[in-house]
């Protein structure tokens with residue numbers, strides 16, 4: 001079977017700083033002075049249990065398609081939380097941001 005996600009690496013092996021420096025969707029390194037795009041999202045209840053106790057950290061999260069994304073779990077009192085977002089992500093481009101948002105929507109529909 002062809003590997004369609006050739007640029008996808010094993011995120012679990014990366015350090016917190018490494019994860020923070022990468023695009024949530026394509027996992028490319030982002031430069032500090034690079035414009036980055038961020039958005040918050042809600043996750044389905046089953047995914048919320050994976051996030052419990054992880055507030056204020058970054059973690060790789062696997063989608064049902066097998067693709068891993070890097071998500072930030074906002075701290076309890078953060079603006080993202082107040083806005084109703086369970087996760088937050090940052091991407092290297094608007095395109096990555098759109099694709100990630102679309103994947104999350106598909107994920108929400110695929111679940112329950």
Ligand SMILES: [Zn+2]
Pocket residue numbers: 023024025026027028091092093096
């Ligand atoms: Zn990207």
